[in-house]
Amino acid sequence: MTRQEIFxxxxxxxxxxxxxxxxxxxxxLPMGGKGITKTWGVCGGEACIAGTRIAVWLLVEAQQLGITEAQLLQDYPHINAADLVNAWAYADAHPEEIAAAIRANNEVD
Structure with missing residues (x-):
C-alpha cells in the first residue's frame, strides 16, 4: 500500500x-508525545498530557486566547510539540467535553 493510499x-x-x-x-517518534490520559483524582479526572497535570482544556483555552504553541512550550518546558499535537487531536475529537470543561473551570462561585 502506498503512502498516498494510506493517507x-x-x-x-x-x-x-x-x-x-x-x-x-x-x-x-524519538520526541514522541506522552499521550492523553484521564486519571481519577488528578485534575478532577480531566483529560491531561500523560504524566502531567496539564489539562487539554487549559491548552485549548490558552490557544483560544491567542497564546502561541511556541509560548505554551516555553511555559510548559516538560512537554513537547508532539504533546501539543496529541492535545489538539483530542480536543478535535471531543469538542463538547473540552468546551464543557472550559465553561466549568471559568464559572465563578
Whole structure:
C-alpha cells in the first residue's frame, strides 16, 4: 500500500479514530508525545498530557486566547510539540467535553 493510499484511508476515519492514530504514532517518534490520559483524582479526572497535570482544556483555552504553541512550550518546558499535537487531536475529537470543561473551570462561585 502506498503512502498516498494510506493517507486517503486516514482521511475517511472519524475524528476519534484519527486522534487515536495520531497519539499512537507520536508515541513512536524519538520526541514522541506522552499521550492523553484521564486519571481519577488528578485534575478532577480531566483529560491531561500523560504524566502531567496539564489539562487539554487549559491548552485549548490558552490557544483560544491567542497564546502561541511556541509560548505554551516555553511555559510548559516538560512537554513537547508532539504533546501539543496529541492535545489538539483530542480536543478535535471531543469538542463538547473540552468546551464543557472550559465553561466549568471559568464559572465563578
Amino acid at each position: 486517503h484511508q486516514l482521511l475517511s476515519l472519524s475524528l476519534s479514530d484519527k486522534a487515536e492514530i495520531v497519539q499512537s504514532l507520536t508515541k513512536t
